[in-house]
Amino acid sequence: MMDNNKPIFPELNADDSGATEIESLCMNCHSNGITRLLLTKIPFYKDVIVMSFSCDECGFHNNELQSGAPVSEKGIRVHLKVVEPRDLNRQVVKSDYTAVKIPELDLEISSQSQKGEITTVEGIIDRVIKGLNQDQIVRRISHPEEAEKIDNFIERLKALKDLKDPFNLIVEDISGNSFIENPFAPQVDKNCKIEYFSRDKEQNHQVGIFTQDEIVENEDSAILKPIQEGEFPLENFEGEILQFHTNCPGCNAPCETNMKMTNIPHFKEVIIMATVCDVCGLRTNEVKSGGGIEPKxxxxxxxxxxxxxxxxxxxxxxxxxxxxxxxxxxxxxxxxxxxxxxxxxxxxxxxxxxxxxxxxxxxxxxxxxxxxxxxxxxxxxxxxxxxxxxxxxxxxxxxxxxxxxxxxxxxxxxxxxxxxxxxxxxxxxxxxxxxxxxxxxxxx
Missing domain, CATH: 2.60.120.1040 (ZPR1, A/B domain)
Structure with missing residues (x-):
């Protein structure tokens, strides 16, 4: 049973790993092996779920890391111009939904083609080179012309690391959970541009987000029914403090959020939300506009x-x-x-x-x-x-x-x-x- 006084994603602790062991099927020999699950917080990154499988019968093992953080409200696009050796050493955090592009080589690594990882700009290039080299020995025998083209492309990738000419690296993540280090922080990074974008319907489905209309097929039998227009007039909320269940943004433990609508003189109505977590002690205050987007x-x-x-x-x-x-x-x-x-x-x-x-x-x-x-x-x-x-x-x-x-x-x-x-x-x-x-x- 989980301790209610401990965060769901605790800090790494060598004395108490908090790992959960589950007996599961080995996909190599079909015997029973052991899967170990660990929910933890990686310093300077985020909440993660570490999974490790091992089979004593055949020796097969597998490790995987998944994000335990919620999907961001918007996707992120990071455009980095690589001009000096320090840029090759920049840390890059990639999620499963990250697409990477290098326009100068017309290279694109599509979303969900690689697992999430923490790497560097040079590490991204090295991983592409390693992947292209993987079957080159066989390819040089069976398809020598294709192998020659790939060899030429690999040389172009290696030339990027020599930085004879600057090149651009574009990281686009529809889940919003990617990051490129700013070595000049907290000053402005002139070689890096960050944009946030709203996901379209297909991208929302990719990250597992569906609208209520898409989930609810039969309104009469649905557990969550759409709110009908006029069912809850705005006047009913003014002056009232509403409380609803949520998860702590710090440790992900269940907690309560208080919400109140108020009017700022000479401006407009706003919604104030406050969250207090009894587990980790985090307190947050957030304000959202109650009047929509202005014309300008x-x-x-x-x-x-x-x-x-x-x-x-x-x-x-x-x-x-x-x-x-x-x-x-x-x-x-x-x-x-x-x-x-x-x-x-x-x-x-x-x-x-x-x-x-x-x-x-x-x-x-x-x-x-x-x-x-x-x-x-x-x-x-x-x-x-x-x-x-x-x-x-x-x-x-x-x-x-x-x-x-x-x-x-x-x-x-x-x-x-x-x-x-x-x-x-x-x-x-x-x-x-x-x-x-x-x-x-x-x-x-």
């Missing part, structure tokens, strides 16, 4: 010159990018999520997330001494900002238009330290918000 995007700049500027109310939506030019720092929308706080609270949240050693890729075992010292100096700049010694400008860019910053003027118009502009979204921004897909579906 929103660009906000706030000058923070001293402690008096820290009291402004700030709503950062889950689609809002945040940057601080003076620190050469950019924070994507998924890093902080949606939150309603103050300018001081926003700066503190950025600092705390950067210094979170449990969940950050920055504090890996392989980090060198100079990089660690530079990062510690970077974190000290946040102390100077919070003490009012270092003026900064906070730039918020929200293509959905659902972010807000309080004005300190009496007329509630932007004051001298607050600049707000609206803009037309690009095609790519509409695609990230799922608007292009919605238009296509409506047209069909």
């Amino acid at each position: 995007g929103l660009h906000i700049e706030i000058d923070v010159n001293g402690k008096e500027d820290f009291s402004r109310d700030v709503l950062k939506s889950e689609t809002c990018d945040l940057s601080i030019p003076q620190l050469d720092l950019e924070v994507g929308p998924n890093a902080l999520g949606g939150r309603f706080t103050t300018v001081e609270g926003l700066i503190t949240a950025v600092r705390d997330q950067l210094s979170d050693r449990k969940n950050s890729h920055i504090f890996g075992d392989s980090i060198n001494k100079d990089s660690k010292e530079n990062f510690e100096k970077f974190l000290k700049k946040f102390d100077e900002i919070l003490e009012g010694k270092l003026p900064i400008t906070i730039v918020m860019d929200d293509p959905a238009g659902n972010s807000y910053v309080q004005s300190l003027s009496e007329a509630d118009q932007p004051d001298e330290y607050l600049r707000i502009t609206h803009y037309e979204r690009s095609f790519e921004q509409n695609e990230e918000l799922g608007l292009n897909q919605m238009k296509t579906e409506n047209y069909e």
